[in-house]
Every structure is written in C-alpha cells, then in structure tokens.
Amino acid sequence: xxxxxxxxxxxxxxxxxxxxxxxxxxxxxxxxxxxxxxxxxxxxxxxxxxxxxxxxxxxxxxxxxxxxxxxxxxxxxxxxxxxxxxxxxxxxxxxxxxxxxxxxxxxxxxxxxxxxxxxxxxxxxxxxxxxxxxxxxxxxxxxxxxxxxxxxxxxxxxxxxxxxxxxxxxxxxxxxxxxxxxxxxxxxxxxxxxxxxxxxxxxxxxxxxxxxxxxxxxxxxxxxxxxxxxxxxxxxxxxxxxxxxxxxxxxxxxxxxxxxxxxxxxxxxxxxxxxxxxxxxxxxxxxxxxx
Numbered sequence: 328x329x330x331x332x333x334x335x336x337x338x339x340x341x342x343x344x345x346x347x348x349x350x351x352x353x354x355x356x357x358x359x360x361x362x363x364x365x366x367x368x369x370x371x372x373x374x375x376x377x378x379x380x381x382x383x384x385x386x387x388x389x390x391x392x393x394x395x396x397x398x399x400x401x402x403x404x405x406x407x408x409x410x411x412x413x414x415x416x417x418x419x420x421x422x423x424x425x426x427x428x429x430x431x432x433x434x435x436x437x438x439x440x441x442x443x444x445x446x447x448x449x450x451x452x453x454x455x456x457x458x459x460x461x462x463x464x465x466x467x468x469x470x471x472x473x474x475x476x477x478x479x480x481x482x483x484x485x486x487x488x489x490x491x492x493x494x495x496x497x498x499x500x501x502x503x504x505x506x507x508x509x510x511x512x513x514x515x516x517x518x519x520x521x522x523x524x525x526x527x528x529x530x531x532x533x534x535x536x537x538x539x540x541x542x543x544x545x546x547x548x549x550x551x552x553x554x555x556x557x558x559x560x561x562x563x564x565x566x567x568x569x570x571x572x573x574x575x576x577x578x579x580x581x582x583x584x585x586x587x588x589x590x591x592x593x594x595x596x597x598x599x600x601x602x603x604x605x606x607x608x609x610x611x612x613x614x615x616x617x618x
Contacts, residue, residue, distance in 0.1 A: 356465050357473035360436070364426045364470065397421065404605040405612065409495065413608050416487050420480060421601040424471055428550060428593030431469025432586060437554060439466050471550045471596075477543035484604050485539050488611060495612040504611070505531050538607065542600060549596050553589045557582045 375386035383391060397418045402410040430436065470476045492501050506528030564577030 355473070355475075356468045357470045357476055360427065360430060360467050361470040361476060363467075364423065364430055368422060368426055393422075394418070401605055404602075405609045409491065409608065409612050412491060412494075413487075413605065416484065417601050417605055417608075420484065420604065421597050424480070424546065424600055425594060425597035427470040427476075428597060429590065431472065431550065431554060432557075432589055432593070436467045436469065437465045437558065469550055469554060471546055472554050474543065474547050477547045478539065480546075480600075481539035481542040484542070485535075488604070488607055491608055492611040501611070542603060546596055546600050549592060553585075553592055556585055557589065560585055 371386070372390060375390040380387065398410065398414055401414045401417050405413050496504055506525050560582040561578045563581050564574035569577060
C-alpha cells in the first residue's frame, strides 16, 4: 500500500543501510534513485550532444560549459599529464553526487512509500514490527544517504587511484614515493633519516587504507543529517502542539529555509568529495623531482 506517511527522521531515512522495496527483491530505494539519476544524466547529455552544432543551443552550451569548467578545475589540481586519465572519473563522481543530493530534496522523496503510517517517534527500534521488519519503507530516498552507495563510490575511486599511481610511477616508484626519503637527500644524512621516512610511510599506508571510509562517511553524514533536519522541521509544528491547520502550514513553511541551505550543502559535498579525490591523485602521481 502506498501511503503519505508522517514518520520519524530515522524511519524516513530507512536507516544507514536501506531496506529493500517490497516486490523488488534486493533492490533498495537508494538503488532506485541511483538508477533514476544515472539514466536522467545520460539522457540529458545524449539529447544535448546528439546533434552538435557550431552555434550551440542552450542544452549543448550548458553541457560544454560544465565539461570545460570541470576539466579546467581537474587540470589545475592533478596537472596536464594526469588530467586526461583522471577527469572521466572525477567529473562523473561530481555530477552523480550533485544530482543525487539535489534529487533527494524533491517533495515525496523519503515520505512516500509502502507500509503503514506511523506518527513521530523518538529515534528507537520502534520503526520495526515484532518480526523485526520495517513497518514503513520509503519508495525513494537520496542515494548518497545510504552507506552502501557512498562506500561504493569511495572504493571505486580508490581502485582507480591505485591504477593511476602504478601507471605513473610503477610499483617500485610508488613504494619509494611512500617510504623513500624526501627532499633529495644524499649521503649519510639520507640513511640516518631513513627510519623516520619508513615510519612516516607506514602512517601514510594506514591513512590510505582509511580513505574510503572517511570519504564515504563524510558524504553520508552530511546528506543523512540534512534529510533528518528537513523531516524534523516538517513535523516541528505538530510536535510543539500547534493546531491542525497551523501545523499543516508549518510543515511547508518551517523546512523552506533549510531547503535552500541543503541545496548549497549538496553542491558543497559533491565538490568536497571530488576535490579530495583529485588531491589524493595529485599526491600519489607527483614525482619527487616535482616537489
């Protein structure tokens, strides 16, 4: 049954790991949004570039401007040599995250779904029934508010990062880059400081291992918090005991300023995620003589 549910923030989000939608098996509501966003971006890009013209129309002009702008930003960070290899991933990640974040602000995302309606409750296990099943499953929720999606993005990036590092420096060059002495040291001083650089290299390896988790949790935390904030403000009038018609109006008015804030947050988080990825690539593909 599809219902317009009045639900708690945690219930609306479906938890950190989204439940599957009834009758769709393992497909979760965040996967549905990811598919919609991906198809939408591809369809718009295809329509804009299907017939390239010397004097571009609005859609072609927008796509060309966006690609040129993003390429310039990537090239300015990773350099002209690495930019052609890193740009497809970084641009795709930025556009996908931005579109997913803004899609999550559409009315009905996180509030329309399957199951029974439940009134506002505190953050506790009451959003499950006695059998441990979700009482309400949103039909759609932001893809980036699901740890599965953000972690997958981070893991894919790290795989490409590793490939770029090996391709640019080689296996031995990568090991020297991490554990070797920096600053062009020579002679006895080089060997005296080598244990310190080895220790720093171990610390660097630990930080590399934790990069997927830090990237994914940063994005997840901000989008999940924004989703929770909007749901909380939508039910604030009801929680403080306003009359029914006033609470209905407040459900629209109270979240409105935060929608504009979440638009900025969505763009900012897409920028931060992509920017950090670009910086990681730059640090890993820079030859010692370029320092």
